[in-house]
Amino acid sequence: MMALTVGVLALQGGFVEHLNLLRKAASAVFSQSKSDTSFEAIEVRTAEELARCDALIIPGGESTTISFVAQQSGLLEPLRDFVKVQKKPVWGTCAGLILLSNQANATKKGGQELIGGLNVRVHRNHFGRQIESFEAPLQLPFLADEADPSPFPGVFIRAPVVEEILSKGESEQGPKVEVMAKLPGRINRMKSGVSQAVTKDDSGDIIAVRQGSILGTSFHPELTDDARIHAWWLKQVLRV
Template sequence: MTTPVIGVLALQGDVREHLIALAAVDAVARPVRRPEELAEIDGLVVPGGESTTMSRLANLFGMMEPLRERVRAGLPVYGTCAGLIMLADKILDPRSGQETIGGIDMIVRRNAFGRQNESFEAAVELTGIEGGPVEGVFIRAPWVESIGAEVEVLAEYDGHVVAVRQGRALATSFHPELTGDHRVHGFFVDMVRAAR
């Protein structure tokens, strides 16, 4: 089987860390900044960063509608932190003009775990990931308020949903790309392979 090509949406956020993590699990990883680059990838990571800035830049660079179209058409996609917000069908507390790509039938709350100085790390048991808990890095992290019937909860922390999957879409509230543990990225690469 050929090596999957996985893009990282490179408008804003921790792009480099995802590129490194994907390369570590035998994917060809490349930044994606233009709509035409979406046709060249087998999967996409929407990184952490600032969801309102990401939304504004996606619109500014003509990426929002092409992203929505590719996700609706079944492109495997993985969002971390702000990426989870971007993949939500609805935000509970959006900023003025904030939009999402959508793709996961969930409602999310931005900055739910607190401000920057309240960021933390915690062990998270993640369904589908073998070898024990993953280290969850929560930075101004969102949580999932509610989900639709087709959404599978993969992890909870402190009573809140922090990882979900719906079909070919995966999302976590935390940042596995910052830990050196590439099991979540490997899980996503396996999703991409299964979709091909």
């Protein structure tokens, strides 16, 4: 019997919500595939817990806090090794996307330590302050083959975007960065105190990217009850 252990970095942010959706998705994925794989989802706070994992989710939250706690607890270098040396599957949402990027703009004074691995530059808090958070129905091409074709409920809270895919140096090799989804150009309209994203044109911000075993999304799937992206990601992990 194959064993699969997926960790969720539990230093700060929405790790509990990710764990709940991950378990929901795993139940569906393994029942459909009739796989004999045993599955476990665990909270990760130490290098020892990280070493148990075959794949990892880095949740949304405050990227500077997650980075600081990881550094102070001796977990930052093991995370870099997990992502960039062992090249195990990793998915970062919002703050997780920032941490997995090789460069980040709009950081606090002195910058912040990043895990890296995604050859992109992100812009933190691209859409503004917390009060300017919004929801938008997302058409995600990588979910096109899923049974439910409806738009995915995208939750954007002080979200970053990928502002540039970086060029590689001559000595660098490896997979290219794939743009997995964009958010169409939008204007904000306030309705009952909630900012609603309204499509304005066909241009758009990059909100999901993949490079090899690393996936990054700007939005928060864990703040919905929709487990489709978690299920899709688990299927990718099983194929590695």
